[in-house]
Amino acid sequence: MTARPIAVVGASAAGLAAAETLRRSGWRGPLTLIGEEPHLPYDRPPLSKQLLHGAWEPETLRLRTEEQLAPLDLDLRLGTRATGLDVATRTLTLDGTERLACAGIVIATGVAARTLPGADRLTGVHTLRTLDDALALRGRLTKGGTPAGEGVAGGGGTRQLVIVGNGVLGCEAAAVARELGHEVTVVGIEETPMAAAVGTDVGTLLAEEHRARGVRLLTGAVDGFDSTPADP
Template identity: 55%
Template sequence: MKRVLVVGASAAGLAAAETLRREGFDGTLTLVGDEPAAPYDRPPLSKQILSGEWSPTRLPLRAPADLDALDLDLRLGAAATGLDLAERAVRLADGAAVPYDGLIVATGVRPRRLPGRGAHVLRTLDDALALRGRLEPGRRLAVVGAGFLGSEAAAVARGLGCEVTLLEPAPVPLAHALGEQVGRVLSRAHLEHGVDLRTGVTVTEAGKGGVRLADGGSVEADEVLVAVGSLPNTEWLVGSGLTVADGLVCDAYCAAAPDVYAAGDVARWHNPLFGTSMRIEHRTNAAEQGMAAARNLLHPEARKPFAPVPYFWSDQYDMKVQAYGYLRGHDGVAVVEGDLDERRFLAAYRTGDRLTGVLTVGLPPKAIRPWRQAIAAGAGWHESDLLPAPA
């Protein structure tokens, strides 16, 4: 293999490129990114960048010298527009056709949008800076979507003195992922910090001046942030012959086709640890999967399934939320440590008869580590000595 092409220059793509070099690949390594900026970290966008706590100069994932040391054919500001599997070439928006022997797709996701003009989204550094420039004391911000991104932005805006209205179609925010008990705990934090949280409402249009609701009502605002989820960047793969279904579909090795692998937010792969197909939009998974895809591409004779215990975190107000495992589709939740009312607790998640997830709020990192190990070991719900014995 003489030429490897990595499409996507964020956390997953950079991790793949670094791993290829570390594992001994000395051929042509092309890294393509649609943004003009060098690879940078995204989680701080809705936290430290939006609050003004950090300068954008803290975001780059690697120093220029470290990128230079990778000896990359770096193509920034050039989005991929098509893939020819037979010719083994990727077409770019600038008209170039980049050949490859091995390909890693790491094109990430983009924000879902709503009808209307003038609303903000939050995915890129430019998005974060544009919104940050409008958040001043007394200004009214409407946030559509009370998931993690919307909740983090609402918390930051309240800290900056904005009047915040948080709109969510579900009766309890995040209940579909974390359970109703935990969702209510996180919701109370918004209310206690003065956010006007409105649940069970559907927004049909979002733009300059506010939002329109499905019931005919409206919410006036100086600025609107739409945070209603993401769409995988797979349009450029249409007609390529690869299978696309809410992400680029891969096997347990992150392979989508011979010599074609995927990593990060765009990849939908079969995780054998949980026995299901999943697509994870978390920073830690992006880096881990980038490394795994690169190793499997470079060493096909020694491929290993990618079977991680996913990890994510969120900072909202004074709460540090951390979770391991696959919480979606759970059958039960048990609070086994701490107190929900004090927002300091550990909740364990059951799917079938297995321990499949754990979430903490307000606890130190060491509290969650043994649970991660139990999930990785495939512990049964009643087999883990971390859980209280059944009555």
């Protein structure tokens, strides 16, 4: 009988750390690392900073090279989504069809970005969570601005970007976009941007810095996008 693997679901920082820890702790059996994204495990923090800016390329973000991964002897299943789990039999369903009976399962699936109602009916609305998200947004910010009439952005060749969310990631992306020469508005529910992460005093200083560099900061909740044309 083929030995059952330990399967780690989620091939990012936590999933990779779990796989390495399993090997270090003596698991010699099959080890399967399952990741929905097609990429080798990568570091997410630079997505809203160096990668978005264009200073770094995707290879720089890799948490391990293929050579570094080789000793782990992983059954690496990238581009594969775990879609079900039967806890009683420790069986995963992959991509809705394949069944994988496991000796043990680690769930390291992280978090997903919230999207806003109406976003799917518009072009030019980006989410910033994955490498592919960041590359898509970078493509819009570094290739001559925004085409007319697209979603979050204004038309007529002006480069206007509205960022929904005034926490750390939104403000980081705002700083990058501003540095790249775009007109940037940040909207979010925090009275002081980033205050939840850095406190009100530092948040106030950072907000002043953003304003001084021309970022428009608005406080408010965004409920969704209305794709119907406004009355003249």
